[in-house]
Amino acid sequence: MNIRKAAAIFSITIPIISAILIINFFTGVMSIPWQGMPVFFPLLLSPIGIVLAFVSIKTNKRCGLYGIVLNAIMFPFPFFWFIGGALFFGV
Numbered sequence: 001m002n003i004r005k006a007a008a009i010f011s012i013t014i015p016i017i018s019a020i021l022i023i024n025f026f027t028g029v030m031s032i033p034w035q036g037m038p039v040f041f042p043l044l045l046s047p048i049g050i051v052l053a054f055v056s057i058k059t060n061k062r063c064g065l066y067g068i069v070l071n072a073i074m075f076p077f078p079f080f081w082f083i084g085g086a087l088f089f090g091v
Contacts, residue, residue: 008056011067013072014049018042022077039081060079 024030026071032038051068 003057004056006053008060008063008067011049011053011056012063012070014045014052015067015070017051017073018045039078042074043078046071050061050075 018038018041021041024032025036025038049071051070053064053071055069057064
């Protein structure tokens with residue numbers, strides 16, 4: 001497997017895994033020991049996914065573009081969650 005092809009796959013799986021963890025955080029289907037970390041993960045992992053997508057964009061333009069878009073959507077989620085929590089709940 002080519003390194004750029006693997007980077008394209010990882011750039012798409014990072015936001016999918018982050019979204020699954022956030023959905024699990026909201027629904028509480030599975031108990032996880034780190035309570036607020038799924039909301040914070042996209043802030044750390046999305047820049048890595050964007051870099052991987054830029055690396056892989058020459059090999060597979062479509063997967064690289066999907067990786068950039070998905071990571072760009074997931075990146076501001078923690079900011080919206082923290083600001084929304086402060087505005088609506090006063091915490």
